[in-house]
Amino acid sequence: MGRVRVPSPDEAGAARTPAGREQRLAGQRHAAQQGPHRDAAPSAPGGGGEPATAPGAGAVRVPGPEPDWQPATVPPYHVGKNPVSQVSPWQYAASFYRIVAGLTPPLEAVAARLRLEVERTWEELGEVDVALFRIQGAEFALSRFVHHEEPRLFVWLNRSQRDAEAALDLLLGTLGVGREAVAFIEDQADDPSGTPG
16 A cells, blocks of 8 residues: 655645645546546446446337326226226325314414425325324324315324324324314224224
């Protein structure tokens, strides 16, 4: 391993001036251009400069959609020619939650209070705005259908949370509001699994 050259006091002083700094940066740029780049793809055998490709890794052209296929996100699903129906992240996540209540304040006010990011997605009934969050270990989701005339704010609770009343009180307390903000409470008594009827 070669010895490291320590700059002289005069060289160190010169490097502190604007001209010295510019000269040092120019030297670094030149060295970077001359040395091999770690991220560069290996050349093909024969030095042609093209990246090497694995055998059988040629580009395969995927044809466009069939003319009679509807978009995969368009409900009602399983109606039409497209064999694919796309599932939104919210549709997937909702299977882990149950509706416990509805709130009267708008989603924008609740999200602003809690500093939440609201995401727009979809489900079978149309576009929906959703926010998923935790408060002291309780996992909540808020959802609102985008195009409904009376946008209700649904409160969802993770199915692992047994005490829906305590969780709702926790949410309301964090929001700084009381039970007057509750539009309805979902009756969970008839369904031990917590699945809304």
